[in-house]
Amino acid sequence: MKILVCLKQVPHKDARLEIGSDGTWIKEDGIKFEINDYDNYALEEALRLKDAGEAEVVVATIGPDRVTQSLRTALGMGADRAIHVWDDSLANADSLGIAKVLAAVAKEENFDVVFCGLMSDDSNYAMVGPMLAQLLDIPHVTAVVKTDFENGAVKVEKELEGGTLEVSQVPLPCLLAVQTGINEVRYASLKGIMQAKKKPLDKKALSDIGLDGAAVAPKLSIEKIYTPPKGEGANLLSGSADEIATQMVGKIKELGLL
Amino acid sequence: MAATDYTPEHQLFRETVRKFVEEELRPRAREFDEMGRIDKSLFKKMGELGMLGLRYDPKYGGAGLDWSYSAVMFEELGRSDNAGVTMGISVQTDMATPSLAQFGDEELKQKYLVPAIAGEMVAAIAVTEPDAGSDVAGIKTRAVRDGDDWVINGSKTYITNAATADWLCLLVVTDPDAGYGGYSQIVLPTDLPGIRYELLDKIGNLGSDTGLFYFDNVRVPVANTIGDIGRGFQQQMMQFQDERLVACVSSMAGSEHLWQETRRWAEERRLFGKPLSKMQNTQFKMVELWTLINAAKELTRACVEKRVAGEDATELITMAKLFCGRVSRQVADECIQFHGGYGYMKESMAGRAFVDSRLISIGGGSDETMMHYLAKQLGF
Numbered sequence: 001m002k003i004l005v006c007l008k009q010v011p012h013k014d015a016r017l018e019i020g021s022d023g024t025w026i027k028e029d030g031i032k033f034e035i036n037d038y039d040n041y042a043l044e045e046a047l048r049l050k051d052a053g054e055a056e057v058v059v060a061t062i063g064p065d066r067v068t069q070s071l072r073t074a075l076g077m078g079a080d081r082a083i084h085v086w087d088d089s090l091a092n093a094d095s096l097g098i099a100k101v102l103a104a105v106a107k108e109e110n111f112d113v114v115f116c117g118l119m120s121d122d123s124n125y126a127m128v129g130p131m132l133a134q135l136l137d138i139p140h141v142t143a144v145v146k147t148d149f150e151n152g153a154v155k156v157e158k159e160l161e162g163g164t165l166e167v168s169q170v171p172l173p174c175l176l177a178v179q180t181g182i183n184e185v186r187y188a189s190l191k192g193i194m195q196a197k198k199k200p201l202d203k204k205a206l207s208d209i210g211l212d213g214a215a216v217a218p219k220l221s222i223e224k225i226y227t228p229p230k231g232e233g234a235n236l237l238s239g240s241a242d243e244i245a246t247q248m249v250g251k252i253k254e255l256g257l258l
Numbered sequence: 259m260a261a262t263d264y265t266p267e268h269q270l271f272r273e274t275v276r277k278f279v280e281e282e283l284r285p286r287a288r289e290f291d292e293m294g295r296i297d298k299s300l301f302k303k304m305g306e307l308g309m310l311g312l313r314y315d316p317k318y319g320g321a322g323l324d325w326s327y328s329a330v331m332f333e334e335l336g337r338s339d340n341a342g343v344t345m346g347i348s349v350q351t352d353m354a355t356p357s358l359a360q361f362g363d364e365e366l367k368q369k370y371l372v373p374a375i376a377g378e379m380v381a382a383i384a385v386t387e388p389d390a391g392s393d394v395a396g397i398k399t400r401a402v403r404d405g406d407d408w409v410i411n412g413s414k415t416y417i418t419n420a421a422t423a424d425w426l427c428l429l430v431v432t433d434p435d436a437g438y439g440g441y442s443q444i445v446l447p448t449d450l451p452g453i454r455y456e457l458l459d460k461i462g463n464l465g466s467d468t469g470l471f472y473f474d475n476v477r478v479p480v481a482n483t484i485g486d487i488g489r490g491f492q493q494q495m496m497q498f499q500d501e502r503l504v505a506c507v508s509s510m511a512g513s514e515h516l517w518q519e520t521r522r523w524a525e526e527r528r529l530f531g532k533p534l535s536k537m538q539n540t541q542f543k544m545v546e547l548w549t550l551i552n553a554a555k556e557l558t559r560a561c562v563e564k565r566v567a568g569e570d571a572t573e574l575i576t577m578a579k580l581f582c583g584r585v586s587r588q589v590a591d592e593c594i595q596f597h598g599g600y601g602y603m604k605e606s607m608a609g610r611a612f613v614d615s616r617l618i619s620i621g622g623g624s625d626e627t628m629m630h631y632l633a634k635q636l637g638f
């Protein structure tokens with residue numbers, strides 16, 4: 001079995017984020033990055049298939065030089081090889097642009113399964129997975145919480161609203177967009193890290209995969225990002241701890257959250 | 259930070275240890291205090307990650323790397339918010355096993371080093387006795403040969419990992435008339451008949467199990483001797499070098515962590531209408547501490563680089579141990595002051611550091627032992 005795992009590098013969860021000078025994204029210099037949490041679970045799911053038998057796990061990412069660190073981590077965790085695509089024209093890429101690039105990467109080889117995270121921690125679109133599946137013309141399932149591979153198909157459990165699960169049988173090849181918490185993500189062991197040194201990490205330009213800047217030009221652009229102004233919508237509760245707790249439960253019920 | 263990230267592999271290994279610290283150690287830091295020890299199953303996990311045999315031969319499950327990786331590991335472990343736990347781990351990696359790895363014979367290494375590197379066995383170092391600490395040559399625990407066995411009588415105290423350990427790297431007298439040639443190191447499994455221990459109640463480093471061992475006619479094969487009979491004292495002196503350097507790296511990581519947390523505190527704590535951090539006294543003190551921490555880190559780094567280059571670093575490590583011990587105590591003391599009453603509470607990091615850091619100037623050789631050695635080196 002041949003598996004592609006799509007990874008995104010996102011700002012570290014402990015990074016102190018500041019809005020950049022043009023107001024359309026955060027300042028990226030000086031902050032630490034890490035693998036998008038959802039993608040960690042996707043990678044772990046793929047590595048478990050590898051542990052269970054014959055599978056080659058390829059990780060792919062799009063991003064500037066800094067993303068090689070995340071690819072190395074993935075190789076250290078056990079992926080077999082890595083593909084790094086970058087072109088300056090991708091700096092403002094939208095979900096469709098990213099999906100097109102990943103589709104071009106995927107089309108170069110015949111993958112049985114494409115894993116990706118349900119969404120990215122930084123932009124939260126949750127669109128790349130489904131778009132990529134459409135471009136590859138393969139079935140997909142999002143919010144995957146369980147997989148069971150057997151005889152060229154996979155039985156997938158998907159999380160629905162309110163804790164309900166949906167079970168479906170999906171033929172391969174397919175794309176699975178994974179929810180967090182579905183497995184216990186392994187660490188890159190020292191042995192894995194040392195072995196990763198010898199694993200292939202292919203750097204590709206857009207032209208290497210038959211694309212150019214025009215093909216991935218964004219149709220969506222961010223106008224502005226901002227921190228919501230303080231003070232609006234806040235509801236201050238007062239009283240003793242017991243009184244506050246009672247008011248809080250009332251409020252939660254009122255909002256229909258309970 | 260990241261003083262020793264020479265290659266991408268160092269960086270990745272740092273990420274792994276950091277994640278381990280953040281997920282497995284820090285959230286359970288106070289639980290380990292209550293247990294008075296680390297959860298032993300974590301050794302197995304560390305073994306799987308390769309953390310317990312960084313510099314050891316791959317033949318025994320080690321990674322065959324150099325001290326720069328040990329530095330990375332203890333820079334991260336030093337931030338576990340539990341100095342006792344870090345100490346317990348460092349006993350396994352750098353205090354109880356280096357002699358065995360360097361001088362032990364094949365069979366002994368297969369039997370005790372391989373499982374220690376895999377985290378299946380926990381090791382302790384047993385040198386100090388109720389009547390001899392700094393004066394290592396004054397130890398009295400005696401091993402008398404009886405055929406193919408040693409028969410051991412005596413006691414060892416302040417032994418870290420006492421309750422967790424599967425074996426001790428034990429320093430004993432094998433020939434009382436042979437001077438410095440009369441000591442030997444023995445691997446002593448802790449489940450042998452005649453061994454008993456009791457735990458000691460410490461003021462700090464609560465996450466480690468420190469104990470007093472009694473040996474009453476304990477029989478162990480002579481084949482368990484590490485290296486040559488009679489070379490124990492010299493081998494132990496070499497083993498102390500790793501112990502001291504680890505203490506420098508992890509204590510400075512702890513001091514740096516405390517300094518950062520104190521800065522955060524000073525920025526948030528308001529008094530007389532402004533944050534504590536806006537008072538010049540705070541700024542001057544914090545800058546002074548930062549300078550000391552960085553000086554100590556640089557000295558430590560110089561030691562690590564000497565070790566990586568394969569040079570003798572004894573003199574520099576001795577100075578670093580002396581300096582880091584004092585810096586970590588000063589940092590803890592001043593950081594408590596910034597925290598006021600809260601600093602005096604057990605739950606405050608500064609309060610814990612105050613008692614934990616006190617050990618650096620005592621364990622692994624006291625400040626005076628370091629100065630005694632340096633005075634000799636400098637020809638006084």
Ligand SMILES: Cc1cc2nc3c(=O)[nH]c(=O)nc-3n(C[C@H](O)[C@H](O)[C@H](O)COP(=O)(O)OP(=O)(O)OC[C@H]3O[C@@H](n4cnc5c(N)ncnc54)[C@H](O)[C@@H]3O)c2cc1C
Nearest residue numbers: 383384385386390391392416417418621622623624626630
């Ligand atoms: C928490 C903890 C964990 C420990 N873990 C271990 C362990 O795992 N294994 C182990 O073997 N030991 C361990 N020790 C013991 C430690 O190494 C000794 O406490 C240390 O070496 C000092 O020995 P001592 O306590 O016998 O003090 P002593 O040797 O009695 O020294 C007392 C004091 O005398 C002074 N002094 C010493 N030498 C000189 C000198 N040359 N000139 C002038 N003054 C001097 C110093 O101020 C010293 O602090 C541990 C200790 C503690 C507290």
